[in-house]
Amino acid sequence: MQTNQGNKELKGLGGWLILVGIGVLVAPFKTGAVLINTFLPIFSHGMWAILTDPTSNAYHPLWGPYILSEVITNIGLLAASSYMILLFFKKSKSFPKWFMTISVLSLLIIIVDTFAVKLILPGKPVVNLAFIENTTTAFVTCLIWVPYMLVSKRVKSTFVQEFDFRYLHAPASKLQKFSIGLIIVSLFVMIYLWAAGYGISAFSRINYEQVSSLETLFLSVILESLPFLLIGAFVSAVIEVFISEETIAGFLPKRTLPGLIAAAFMGMIFPICECGIVMVASRLIRKGVPLHIAITFMLAAPVINPVALVSTIMAFPTGSMAVYRIVGTFIVSVFAGLITYLHFGSQNILREDTCDNHSHRDCSDHPDNYHSESLSAKLNDVLLHTCNEFFTMGMYFIIGAFLASLVQVVIPRSAIASVGHGKILSIPVMMLFGFGLSICSSADAFVARAMSSSFSTGSIVAFLVYGAMIDLKNTLMMSSQFKASFVSLLILIVTLLTFSYALISVNLLGV
Amino acid sequence: MVFAKLPGLIRALLLFGFGYFLMHVVSSGDVLLYIHPRFILGIKISYCFFYALALVQFINTLNPQEILHHELKRGWGMYVIFIVPLVIGLLVPPKALSSYMVNQKGINLTNNQQVSGRSVGSAMVHNYAANWKPVITDNTFMYAMYMLALQPQSFVDKNIDFVGFVYKDKEFRKNQLVVARFAITCCTADAQVLGLMCLYNNADAFAKDDWVRVKGIIKTEHDLTGTYPTVEVTSIKKVPPLKMPYVF
Numbered sequence: 001m002q003t004n005q006g007n008k009e010l011k012g013l014g015g016w017l018i019l020v021g022i023g024v025l026v027a028p029f030k031t032g033a034v035l036i037n038t039f040l041p042i043f044s045h046g047m048w049a050i051l052t053d054p055t056s057n058a059y060h061p062l063w064g065p066y067i068l069s070e071v072i073t074n075i076g077l078l079a080a081s082s083y084m085i086l087l088f089f090k091k092s093k094s095f096p097k098w099f100m101t102i103s104v105l106s107l108l109i110i111i112v113d114t115f116a117v118k119l120i121l122p123g124k125p126v127v128n129l130a131f132i133e134n135t136t137t138a139f140v141t142c143l144i145w146v147p148y149m150l151v152s153k154r155v156k157s158t159f160v161q162e163f164d165f166r167y168l169h170a171p172a173s174k175l176q177k178f179s180i181g182l183i184i185v186s187l188f189v190m191i192y193l194w195a196a197g198y199g200i201s202a203f204s205r206i207n208y209e210q211v212s213s214l215e216t217l218f219l220s221v222i223l224e225s226l227p228f229l230l231i232g233a234f235v236s237a238v239i240e241v242f243i244s245e246e247t248i249a250g251f252l253p254k255r256t257l258p259g260l261i262a263a264a265f266m267g268m269i270f271p272i273c274e275c276g277i278v279m280v281a282s283r284l285i286r287k288g289v290p291l292h293i294a295i296t297f298m299l300a301a302p303v304i305n306p307v308a309l310v311s312t313i314m315a316f317p318t319g320s321m322a323v324y325r326i327v328g329t330f331i332v333s334v335f336a337g338l339i340t341y342l343h344f345g346s347q348n349i350l351r352e353d354t355c356d357n358h359s360h361r362d363c364s365d366h367p368d369n370y371h372s373e374s375l376s377a378k379l380n381d382v383l384l385h386t387c388n389e390f391f392t393m394g395m396y397f398i399i400g401a402f403l404a405s406l407v408q409v410v411i412p413r414s415a416i417a418s419v420g421h422g423k424i425l426s427i428p429v430m431m432l433f434g435f436g437l438s439i440c441s442s443a444d445a446f447v448a449r450a451m452s453s454s455f456s457t458g459s460i461v462a463f464l465v466y467g468a469m470i471d472l473k474n475t476l477m478m479s480s481q482f483k484a485s486f487v488s489l490l491i492l493i494v495t496l497l498t499f500s501y502a503l504i505s506v507n508l509l510g511v
Numbered sequence: 512m513v514f515a516k517l518p519g520l521i522r523a524l525l526l527f528g529f530g531y532f533l534m535h536v537v538s539s540g541d542v543l544l545y546i547h548p549r550f551i552l553g554i555k556i557s558y559c560f561f562y563a564l565a566l567v568q569f570i571n572t573l574n575p576q577e578i579l580h581h582e583l584k585r586g587w588g589m590y591v592i593f594i595v596p597l598v599i600g601l602l603v604p605p606k607a608l609s610s611y612m613v614n615q616k617g618i619n620l621t622n623n624q625q626v627s628g629r630s631v632g633s634a635m636v637h638n639y640a641a642n643w644k645p646v647i648t649d650n651t652f653m654y655a656m657y658m659l660a661l662q663p664q665s666f667v668d669k670n671i672d673f674v675g676f677v678y679k680d681k682e683f684r685k686n687q688l689v690v691a692r693f694a695i696t697c698c699t700a701d702a703q704v705l706g707l708m709c710l711y712n713n714a715d716a717f718a719k720d721d722w723v724r725v726k727g728i729i730k731t732e733h734d735l736t737g738t739y740p741t742v743e744v745t746s747i748k749k750v751p752p753l754k755m756p757y758v759f
Contacts, residue, residue, distance in 0.1 A: 209611035215599055216608055217700055220545035222596050223536065224698035226529070227553035230560055311696075383567040390564070391522060395589045398596060408700060413617040443697035450616075450703045 010154040013091070017154060020099070020145060024088050027081040035074050042067060060120045073109060077102070091161045096149040097485075103146055104492060107138040111428055135424075142496055150493070151342045210409050217405035222398065224440065225275045229397055230390065232276015236283040237385035241378055245288040252289065260337045263293045264330050267301030274302045274441055274474055275397065279389050282350060282481040291344055296337030299494065302441040302468045303329040312464070315445035316452075321464070324505060325445075328465035332497040339493050349486040396480045400473030404438035407472070411436070413451065426459035427502050431495065434467025435475075441468035458506035466498040519572030521590055523565045528597045530561030540754075541605040546698040547759050607756040608693050608702055610678045610719045618678065618689060618704045620660070620739040633662065640665040647673035652758040653694050656705040663731045663740035671742055672726045674750060675706055677717045688714045690725050690742075693757045702757070708732070711744040722752045 013021060042048050050056050051063040080102055087095040114131070149155050253259040272280055281298035285291060302308065304326060312322040430451075439447060444467050448460050455463075470491050478487045533554050536542045542551060639658045643666065647655050652673065659666055675690040683689075691706020693699070709725055717723060727742040 209609060212606045213608060213612050213615075215603055216545065216606055219596065219600050219605075220699040222600075223533070223542065223554065224546045224550060224700075226533070227550070227557045230557055234560075380567060380571070383564055384571055387522060387526065387564050387568050390526075391589070391593075395592050398592050402595075405700065408615065409612075412615045437700070439701050440697055443701040446696040446703065447701050 011157045012154075013089075013158065015154055016148065016152070017158065020148075021088060023141070023145075024081070024084055024099070028078055028085070031074055031078045031081060035071070035078065039067070039071050039074070062116070062120050066116050066120060070113070077106070077109075091159050093159055093161060095159045096155055100146050100149055100489075100492065103138070103141045104495075107142050110134055110138050111425070114425070143500060146492065146496060147339070150339055150489070214405055214409045217408055218402055221401040221405060221438075225397070225401070228273050228275040228440075229394065230386070232272060232279045233386045233389035233393065234382070235270075235272060235276065236279040236389050237382045239280070239283050239287060240385050241381045243287065248284070248287050248289055252293065256292070256338075256341055259290070259293050260296050260334045260341075263296040263337065264300040264333050265304060266297050267303070267305035270301065271305035271307055272301055273305075273307070274468065274471075275477075277301050278474065278477040278481060279393055285350060290341075291346060291349060292337040292341035295340045295490065296333045299333035299336055299469045300329055303465070308441045308445075308468070311442045312445040315449040321445075321448075321460070324461045325464045328461060328498065328501045328505065329468070331501055332465060332469065332494060335497050336490065336493050340490070343489070344486070349483050351481060351483055393477055393480060396476035397473060400438060400471075400476040403476075404436065404472050407436035407438075421454070421456055423456055423458060424503065426456045427462045427499055430455060430459035430463040431466045431498060434463040435471050437467065438471035438473040439467070444468065456506075458502045461506055462498055462502035465501065466494070469498075470494050516572050519568060523569040523572060525590065525593050525597075526561050526565035526568055528594075530558045530565060532597055532600045533558035533561065535601065543755060543757070544605050544607050544699075547695050550697070608699055610676060612693075612702070613678045613689075613691065613704045614680075616702070616704055618691065618706065620689075620708055636662040636665050640669075643669050645670040645672050647671065649755065649758055652692055653705060656694075656707070659707070659729070659740045663729070663738055666729045666740060667731060669729050670726070671707075671729055672724070673707075674722065674724045674753065676752075676756070677719055677721045677723055678704070678706065679714075679719055686710050686712050686714050688717060690723060695757045695759055699757075705758070707740055707742050709742045709744050709747070711747055717747070717749070722750050723747050724750050 042051075048067070050058055051060070051067070053059055080098070084095065084098050084102065086092075087098055253262055270280075277298050281294045284294045284297070309322060309326070312325055313319055316322065434444070437444075437447070445464060448463055451463075452460050475487065475491065478490070482490075536545070537551060537554055537558070542554060546554075636658050639654075644651075655673075673690070675692045678689040678691055679687075680689075688709050688711065689706045690709050691704050693702040694705045695702050707725075709727065710730075724747070725742060725744055726746045727744040730741050730743050731738050732741050733739075
């Protein structure tokens with residue numbers, strides 16, 4: 001009861017939420033204005049016909065698809081932001097989620113949009129007043145208001161209502177899914193256009209070279225990672241069978257911050273690389289390790305370990321890049337752990353359907369004293385668990401490896417090099433690139449070195465810090481264990497933190 | 512109830528398949544088309560481990576304990592995914608990366624001193640240039656290319672003799688071709704292109720992906736990104752593709 005009274009002052013649509021409210025109220029009008037001012041004239045004044053007529057001077061094959069996807073995106077945004085006003089004033093539980101999703105999507109749209117325009121009109125300067133204004137607004141929203149939504153007590157105690165479309169007797173939540181889906185689809189269309197414009201349209205020009213490169217890369221990623229995947233599965237199985245919850249509890253620091261710092265350096269003692277770390281981390285959570293500790297460990301271990309360190313120093317002999325990388329990983333992983341602690345506490349974020357092996361917490365199919373006592377039986381258990389882990393995780397791992405190889409084959413590096421020296425834009429681009437590549441944290445430093453002459457230092461730092469924590473392969477593997485809502489939040493947090501770190505450490509402090 | 516045991520048997524078979532695939536790749540030597548040699552030991556241990564897992568899974572499927580009852584509830588779709596790498600790995604003939612991926616990865620001819628650190632590099636380059644040996648082998652290729660890119664001026668007028676595949680770009684002049692190798696750190700996903708721009712009047716005689724042995728004299732050229740080494744070709748001839756196309 002006491003906490004309830006304490007929260008009473010921090011409840012309702014007041015305080016900082018007033019600012020959020022103003023933003024939410026203005027958003028649909030802004031999007032509407034863009035639609036009316038920019039896109040309506042294109043259709044009403046015959047511009048559309050000129051831009052899409054192959055015989056005219058202004059023709060570019062991408063104008064048509066570009067304008068259409070812009071219009072669809074903006075209509076989707078308009079619908080979503082209008083709906084958000086409703087959610088806001090009804091104090092709906094889902095408002096924070098919507099707010100965060102739309103903020104991040106808006107930022108992505110601006111980035112992709114910039115690329116598209118650069119593609120169609122290579123000569124036109126991209127950076128003008130309106131662009132700076134738009135980007136800054138979007139960045140600030142993501143940097144300030146998204147973390148605010150995550151940690152604010154007021155947000156937590158205000159948005160509690162079960163309001164949804166279902167209660168308006170409208171078709172159940174299909175509309176929200178539809179509008180979000182629409183935005184995402186058109187985003188993908190735009191990203192695709194960007195890749196296609198560089199002559200690598202995935203569907204029309206598939207050739208033998210591409211397919212055989214894809215095969216080689218795919219098998220090579222699989223072969224390189226299989227041993228590490230097995231190690232991860234094995235370690236996880238050993239923890240499950242041999243280490244009791246009491247033993248683990250005895251080792252853990254009792255206070256939050258020292259615990260997080262210790263977790264960040266655990267990789268020095270247990271060097272488990274990206275491919276195995278998700279399995280180990282989720283096993284630790286099942287064994288009673290607090291969520292925030294496991295998450296910090298999961299994020300930091302692939303970078304803060306001897307192997308990754310040595311390879312980073314080998315690739316960048318001056319050592320400053322290794323320092324940037326370690327400090328960045330440390331800061332991001334500890335903060336991500338802290339936010340997890342504040343936002344999720346000890347909620348269960350593991351997927352409910354992951355009861356493939358008997359976990360004492362989630363699935364009560366087994367009595368607690370299930371494990372057999374004899375060593376040979378225990379060994380048998382360990383190997384069976386290893387099989388299970390391998391099959392649970394392997395599926396996501398294989399899909400991830402395939403997608404990552406596809407990215408390499410379809411998107412040429414020169415496509416992103418055009419923004420390489422831009423101090424700000426290059427950072428998200430390299431983060432996105434690191435995400436798509438999904439290469440092992442002990443090898444990515446060499447790739448980064450090869451690109452370092454055409455990319456800003458800040459973006460290289462971002463690539464090294466981000467790619468090891470979050471990438472395509474890893475995301476798929478995380479979503480095999482954790483709830484989708486948790487995975488997307490974690491990605492959001494790490495993305496924002498890495499971006500700010502790269503921006504601040506290199507561009508502002510200029511170290 | 513054979514049907515109830517089917518998922519377990521399929522799993523055992525897949526684990527066996529992975530073990531066989533890894534063993535096949537190592538014994539045929541194709542493994543070096545995909546990954547760095549230092550991972551071979553890991554692959555060998557892995558296939559032993561896969562065989563052991565297959566055996567354990569098989570025995571436990573035949574004599575189920577209570578643990579097995581609920582662990583195999585997953586859909587059948589997942590097994591299809593596991594078959595894909597096995598089919599590609601065992602049935603499709605292996606192929607090394609080609610110059611198509613040079614196009615994708617891009618090639619860096621100029622140095623990148625702003626990160627590498629001028630002072631550290633300089634002493635190393637001088638030392639290397641003083642002990643220069645013209646014939647570049649598989650083992651010295653990577654280091655030689657780094658040194659050349661770092662400070663091309665130190666190597667001007669020295670002889671060079673090396674083997675690589677031909678890469679051409681539509682922006683190249685008529686007498687230009689790049690002769691390069693892929694350098695692998697872990698696996699081909701992180702392959703970098705290392706090579707030298709060669710100047711040869713009859714460059715048209717060589718097509719992309721031809722393997723050639725080049726002898727020539729090192730010179731330098733400038734462009735917007737900086738100074739890079741070039742080779743004035745004195746002799747160039749086609750050679751059969753190397754069995755070991757990458758350098759490590």
